[in-house]
Amino acid sequence: xxxxxxxxxxxxxxxxxxxxxxxxxxxLSASQKSMISISALTAKGDLAQLKKALAAGLDSGLSxxxxxxxxxxxxxxxxxxxxxxxxxxxxEVLDERKSKGIDDIEGDPASPISETKSKYERGRDxxxxxxxxxxxxxxxxxxxxxxxxxxxxxxxxxxDLFDRDVLTYAERELVTISVISALGKAExxxxxxxxxxxxxxxxxxxxKEFVQVxxxxxxxxxxxxxxxxxxxxxxxxx
Numbered sequence: 001x002x003x004x005x006x007x008x009x010x011x012x013x014x015x016x017x018x019x020x021x022x023x024x025x026x027x028l029s030a031s032q033k034s035m036i037s038i039s040a041l042t043a044k045g046d047l048a049q050l051k052k053a054l055a056a057g058l059d060s061g062l063s064x065x066x067x068x069x070x071x072x073x074x075x076x077x078x079x080x081x082x083x084x085x086x087x088x089x090x091x092e093v094l095d096e097r098k099s100k101g102i103d104d105i106e107g108d109p110a111s112p113i114s115e116t117k118s119k120y121e122r123g124r125d126x127x128x129x130x131x132x133x134x135x136x137x138x139x140x141x142x143x144x145x146x147x148x149x150x151x152x153x154x155x156x157x158x159x160d161l162f163d164r165d166v167l168t169y170a171e172r173e174l175v176t177i178s179v180i181s182a183l184g185k186a187e188x189x190x191x192x193x194x195x196x197x198x199x200x201x202x203x204x205x206x207x208k209e210f211v212q213v214x215x216x217x218x219x220x221x222x223x224x225x226x227x228x229x230x231x232x233x234x235x236x237x238x
Contacts, residue, residue, distance in 0.1 A: 028209050030060040032174065035070055036210060037217040039178035042071055042086035043078040044218060050086060053217070054093045063107025064094065069166040070175050076157045077179040110164040123154030126162045130169060130196050170200040174210070181214050181226040190226065194233045204234050 028036075034057035041050040057067055071090060075083030097104060115122055128135040143150040162172060173196055180190045197207060207230055215223030 026203050026205055028206050028213070031057065031062045032206075033209075033213050034060045034062055035066075035171065035174055036178045036213045038067060038086075039070055039074055039175040040182035040214060040217050042074045042082055043179040043182040045082050045085060047085060047089045049217075050089050051093055054090055055097070058093075058097065058102075058104045061105070063105040065107030065109060065166050066171075069110075069164065070171070073161055073167065073172055073175045074179050076161060077176060078183060108166070110166050113163050115163065119155040119159040120151060122163060123156075123158035126158045127154060130158075130162075130173075130199065131192075132199060168200075170197070170202060173197045173200050174202070177210065177226075178214070181211075181222055182218050184222055184225055187225070187229050190229045191233055194230055198233070207234075 034053060037053040038050065038057055041047075041053050054067065058064075067090060068087065071083055071086040074086065094104065117125070124135045127133070139147075139150065162169065167175070173193055176193050177190060177197055180186050180193060194207065198204070202210075208227075211223050211227045211230060214226055
C-alpha cells in the first residue's frame with residue numbers, strides 16, 4: 001500500500017514538473033503576436049504597416065471579429081481618430097483579400113449582455129476581478145480629483161467593453177499594454193496593466209516576448225521603455 005502511494009506521489013510530482021516546465025517555456029502564438037502588432041500600429045497611426053499586420057493576423061488564424069474587436073478596444077486608450085482609421089484600414093484589407101478570392105474566418109459576434117446590474121456596478125465588479133483591489137476601497141488620486149472620469153471608466157471601459165465576450169480579459173489586456181507601450185510616456189498605467197496581465201494569465205516569459213514584438217513592430221525606444229516598466233513589475237523592490 002505504501003509503495004502504491006509512493007508511486008502515485010512520484011507521478012503527481014512528475015506531472016507538476018511537466019506543467020511548470022511548459023509554463024516556463026510558454027511563448028506567444030503567431031495570432032497573439034499579430035494582435036500586439038495590430039493594436040500598437042493602430043495606436044501609432046502607421047496605416048501602411050498596419051495593413052501588413054492585419055493581413056498577417058488573418059493569415060495566422062485571427063477571425064475578423066477578433067481583429068475588429070481589438071481595434072475597437074484600442075480607442076479607450078488612443079482615441080476614436082486612431083481606432084476608426086484602424087477600422088477603415090481593416091475594411092480595405094478585407095476588400096482586397098476578398099477580391100483575390102480569400103475567404104477569412106468571420107468569427108462569432110458579441111453575445112447579448114443579460115446582466116441586470118447597473119453599468120457602474122458591472123464595471124466596478126470587473127475591475128475588482130482584474131486588479132484584485134477591493135471594489136469598496138476608498139477612492140484616491142484622479143478618482144477624487146475628477147469623479148466624473150472614474151464613473152466613465154467603470155461604466156464604459158470596464159462594463160461596456162470588458163463585458164463583450166469576443167475577446168477574453170487576457171486578450172483585452174494584451175491589446176491594452178500594446179497601445180500604451182506604443183504611445184509611451186504612460187508608465188504608471190502600463191505598470192498597472194502589466195500587473196493585471198499577469199493576473200489574467202500571461203506569463204513573465206510571454207510578457208518579455210511581448211516587449212520583443214513591440215521592438216520589432218514599433219521600435220527600440222518604445223520597447224526599452226516598456227521593458228523598464230516590465231522589470232519593475234517582475235522584480236519589485238522590497
